[in-house]
Amino acid sequence: MTVGTGEELAAKFGHSAIRFQDSSLGIDEVYGYGTYDFEDSKLLFKFYRRQTGIYNFRIPFTYFKRSYEIEQRWVREQELDLDLEQKTAIVAFLENNLLPENRKYQYDFLFDNCATVIPQVFEKTLGNSLQLNYDHLEEEFTFRELIHQNLELNSWSNFGIDLALGAVIDRKATPYELMFLPLYVYEQMKHTTVDGKPIVKTESVLVDIPAQSYPTPFLLSPVFWLLILLLTVAFMTYKDHRAKKRTKWLDFLLFFITGLAGQLILFLWFFTDHDATKMNFNLLWAFAPNLFVAFLLAKSSLPKWIRTYVFILLCFIGLTILLWLIKFQVFSVLLIFILLSLSLRYLFLRNHLRKTA
Incomplete structure (x- = not known):
């Protein structure tokens, strides 16, 4: 089963699960991957470090369906054309994964999530009889491009993801790797065979809700606020240039915020187990030492090396x-506003410090 996207960031990419139904035995259950232990007091910190466990689950289909009706997300089902032995093997595998010693697994946004496990389950249970055909794929995408397909350009979620994820996601995804997104799993199942025949017997829509869009109101959007930032920096810098002075609070805020962002990027790069946050060169403009330099810039008298430091930032x-x-x-294309703001202020600072040296 494939679920459409939702409003929350965690729901922006959809969901995949496996349903097992046997009316003769009164069984109608959904197996899925990707729930947390919400009683863990350190859950958020562990999640950021990728040291929290993600759990498999099994719930009645009625609960599963109802939850997405409430969230206003479509649900589509693909019935698989499998014999009794194959179905038994899949259910046995899923039940084995529910054992306490097997339930917990290490989540990875790109390579081990609710969608990637679906082809893995079939590969491990159906073996060589399963064949994935990629002839329907006409374009190649990087992981970043695939992520962007599910996000509004002018949104904080899009901007935040581009800030947090590094250069490692700017390589082309292989046809198999496309299936970290549920919709690509859904499409791939239509082009998959078992023993030479299509694995999908029928398709149906279980929750018929049109795909939703969730645009950010312009006054709350990053474009609006980053434009305000650029205009403020430009106006204050022009005033400072005319008055031959320096607005200390503006320099403090710019350096403090970029330094704080740099500290976060450093943490995600070097102190977590997330692969997608490595090699993140946002660290060049969000320069971590700025956090400490900000407090020097709050003073009237500055050390001579600040001018060289600003040149390095440029x-x-x-x-x-x-x-x-x-x-x-x-x-992120939205970064243009920030780079312009910083460049303008750094150029002013370098010139101002030269004149006041």
Whole structure:
């Protein structure tokens, strides 16, 4: 079964699950992957470090269906053309995964989530009789492009994901790797065979709700607030240039916020087990030491090395743009507002410090 997208970030990419129904025995259960131990007091911290366990689950189909009716998300079902022995093998595998010693697994957003386990279950239970045909795929996408397919461009979720995930997701996904997204699993099942015959017997819509869009109101959107940032920095910098002074609170905020963002990127890169957050060169403009330099800039008297430091920051912004142009890492298009704001202020600071040296 495949579930459509929802409003919350965790629901933006849909969901996949397996239903087992036997009317003669009164069985109608859904097996899935991807629930948390919400009683764990350190759940959020462990999630950020990718050290929390994700659990398999089994729930009655009526509960499963009702939950998505409430969330206003469509549910589609593909009935599989399998014999009794094959069905038994799949159910036995799923039940074995529910044992206490097997329920917990290490979640990975790209390579081990609710969707990726679906083809894995069939591969492990059906063996060589299962054949995946990729002839229907006409385009190649990077992981970042695939993620963007499910997010509004002018949204904080899109901006935040591009900030947190590194250059490792800017490589092309293989046809098999496309199935980290539920919709690609759904499409791939139509082009999969068992013993030479299509695995999908019939398709049906269980919850018929049109696909929803959840645009961010413009006044709450990142474009609006980042544009306000750029205009504020431009206006204050122009005033400072005319008055031959420096607005300390503006410099403090710019350096403090970029430094704080850099600390977060450092944490995700070096102190978590998430693979997708490695090699993140947002660290060049969100420079972690800025967090400490911000407190120096709050003072009237500045050390001489600050001018050299600002020059290095300008070079890092140039390097960010170069990496973007050669597509070593693709940054959020919304970053343009931030890079312009920082460049403008850094250029002013360097010139101001030269004159006041």
